[in-house]
Amino acid sequence: MKLFARELRLLLRDRAAWALVLLFAGVLAYALWNGADLARRQRDTARAIEQSTAAFDKQVREVLGVQAIDPRQLARQPLTASFTPAPLPLLASGQADLAPMHESVSLFRLEQPSDARVEIENPSRLLAGRFDLAFVLVWLFPLFLLALAYDLIAGDRESGTLRMVLARGVAPWKWIAVRAIARGAPVLALALAATLLSGWSADAAVGARLAFACAVVLAYGLFWLAVAALVNGFAKSAASAASAAGAAWVGIVLVIPTWLNVLVESLHPMPSRAELVASARQAAGDAERRGSELLSSFYKDHPEWMPPGMQADFMQQLLAQQDEVGRAIDPVRERFAAELRDQQSMVETWRFLSPAIATHEALTDLAGTGYWRTEAFRAQVAAFKQRVEDFYAPRIHGNKPITKDDLAALPRFTFAEEPDAAWQGRVLASIAGKLGLVMLVLLIALRRISARVLAVSSA
């Protein structure tokens, strides 16, 4: 404890350290402020959609109160599936600037790819990425930690003071540990505080998510302190400790993730969107040409929908065609989801190659802007499309008007959040894996940091 207090005092006397800590605080504050913009935009969009959905609902209710509606007419109105804003958008913007916040679902365009429309954004901004909290925590936080803690003993070793200290009987690992924690403490504390602050304006109850986020950040910070210790076990001078720490950062934060990214996309290449579009149109053309023949075969599959006297109207025919197109291209579309799933599982498998990946994955998962929640939205929209079809198709084929009694059964979309246990499991695994890595690194470092090795090599 005395050692710890002494180290902290030393740190407080260091003007460069003060500057670093203050800079880090400033960077965190900017990231929180900057991330608020995206969160606000998401909330505004969600609110606008909610209002227009409510207005439409009210209108339908009013009309149905007076008269029945032809299902063809109502089905033509597109329904909006709205993605609930992420629980912790300030923590990590993740895919939020790319993934659509809502999708339009319309019976007669069910086979139209839903992700065709994109929010307006300068592509260079998507390329650069946002200055959000996750950026600061994953990319910059380790830099600040290393800047404060890279020279745990290397400098003393170089100047020879290490020999004098060791000669006084201080256990080197203890000295390093205390030093690392004391020097890392201010930056760690700031990172944790910012993580907590990201829940400030959250709508829902996010206590558990914040607690997990703190654990993720803490484990990540400990990993980098362990790296600092490891580097000091090997480096003979402060300069070589600094370059080794820098190299570790470049490797773990820059090179491995980008390389893994390229590898994942090369091993699990996405099928061609271009070919999907073209083949969908080919299928549609075929279906249209086969026209009435198609319809009769359709009614063979769905005798319950066959209108009396087999007089199919235009819309019924359209639905039958759409069904056929779906049959043709659904396998291709499924391949997109499957490849993306494979990519994600490959990322899951290899994320511990670089704790930066594991941390980024965990933070976006907690923020609700990562793969899992977005995937859940996609799946729920697909299910919703099915519900829309199941509701309208029999009514259109059977020429059954929609009445007041159908009000409750009208398809409406509400996004159901994943059960807490699902994300907790994933994040816990991530934290455990990272702590395991910390242990491993510390073990290697400890073997190097024995008094004997240090005393001899600093001669």
Place this chain on the structure above:
Amino acid sequence: MLEAKQLTKRFQDRVAVNGLDLRVAPGEIYGLLGPNGAGKTTTINLFLGFLSPDGGCAVIDGVDVAADPVGARRKLAYIPEQVALYPRFTGVENLEYFSALGGRSHTPNELYELLERAGLPRAAADRRVGTYSKGMRQKVGVALALATGAKVLLLDEPTSGLDPAASHDFSQLLRRLAKEQVAILMATHDLFRAREDATRVGILIGGKLAAEYSRRELEKADLEKLYLERLRA
């Protein structure tokens, strides 16, 4: 020929060299003694032109150092306390590089010969300098002084940290150079070597030459006693 006239250097509030008058003729070995902080290294730096004087001038072979530092340096050789070499180069590569920078070109054989004259055998000359002991580095420094053929040699505590045998070899070399009419200025703490080798000894205290002894005076007196007397005066 090496000369200081009223040479003065101030650092902020402190006068490091104060009106120093000094003259080393060809063939002379001048031992500059003095406690730590007396201004020995500052004097060497002034002769090297690494510092510019606040008064007076340092002259190397007729060239005013302050006016033309690069030209003055071309006329001298310098061996510091720690001869600094490039660790990833061999001894002979270091010598070749440094002498080329000094404007001399030598055949490989000449370089090996120079190193051998300085006391470094051929086998050692082909090893990387990173593996050298201090004495070996010092020998490369001497070889470099030989290679440049300079008529002025500046030494900054050249024998500190050398073992007695190496120190002896070094002084033999110095004497040989002096015979070749080189003017040698040697700043040192090594009273023994100063007494043995120097033709004249000056004691520098507070940037001033407190005393000067000729060869003849040194042979009669005990240098250590004279030095301590001066220091306490």
Place this chain on the structure above:
Amino acid sequence: MIARIARKEFVDAWRDGRFRVGAVLMALLLVTASLLAWKQTERAATERAAAAALERTNWLEQGEKNSHSAGHYGVNVFKPVSPLGLFDRGIEPFVGTTLFLEAHRQNQASFVPAQDATSMRRFGELTASTGLQLLAPLLVILLAFGCIAGERERGTLRQVLSLGVSPRALVLGKTLGLGAALASLLVPIGVAGALLFTRLDTDHVDGLGGRAAGLALAYGLFLGTVLALSVTVSALASSARNALALLLTLWAGACIVAPRLVTDTVHDALPTPTLAEFELEMNQDLQSGLDGHDPRSKRLEEFAQKTLKEHGVANVMELPFNFQGHVMLESERMAGEVFDHHFGTLWDRIEEQDRAVTLAGVVSPLLALRSASMALAGTDFAHHRHFSTAAEQHRREFVRVLNEDLKRNAKPGDHGYVAGRALWESLPEFRLAAFPVERAVERAGLGLALLAGWFLAACAALFFAAGRLRVSVA
């Protein structure tokens, strides 16, 4: 003398184990990244060509229908892959690849590759360009941080200067030697990469050689700047350790923080509308005209009256052509004005944002380099806009031909008119004219100019630092 110093520095660099390890890693990364990107580029090119062929068949075999209906049937065009994109993918992963051309509407390119990707994409992509932009400066720093500060600490600096070497010659020689060591690593890789380009289909690229030369110039200036600055810092710093710390801080600031910080700041100052706002305003203008008080119905009514007067008839059925087709032509023309205005404003804004970010290259040379690199590789927004504009021109022409056909060949009031394969075949396939290399160079001009400015400033700093070279640590 300078040559001798440079030669020694060159040999010394390659004898340095750290540099050798860094160089091998760098070479490995550049080579694997380029090969993977090459495969991807080839695959994407084949896929899009196949899709384009299929789409042409779809178009030709759509069957007989009203020519305006064919306009609604529409056609998909696919963005050709820029072969230099294997060097610098630029914004390609973040812009749509497919554009649906149909009557009445100008669409935006859809299917953004990044949407079909995991959030790993946020770490960026390893291409030769990112390697050279982010990692090569680190290699330069590693090579140069100690080149003078280290010699000062070791004492060799005193020794070298005591031999009568002028400080400027020493610093210049060192810089040249280190530059040569770096070039001996990167130039062969660059040449190999250039050979890779020639194996790709480069038909629709204008001035490949010029672009490659421009890229070499841009990266040369950038790395030259980094080298000169590193040597300058090494010359001025009190110790090698401080030089390294300062250089790494500058690197992190310029290469990691600046791109995001500047981009976010610029976008706050020059915002783009949201999709909802954009579509709302455009639809309003489509209805009530650009000036806002001239409803579409009123203008079409006036147009009808004018047409009747011109032909001296009282009823549209008496016109010598199909009036529906005639009106369709006019309304497309009117809509075209609105589209030109709105898309033009939006795209101008995006280019304005990009220019502002490039201008911030005054602060971080990386931003200038990125912009120049993307422009020369053909993967910047200007190239994307070129594709979007060309596709829109194609759309207008193809819708015009279809409406013209309706106007000419359908009898007045005939709703049963159908056209067939002959008409479909008369419409050419979409071919994107190559983006002229002069315009690409013009786009890269600002970035290149800033890089040149940086390079000159860094050389001046180097010259200045060499003049005030301190010899000893104290």
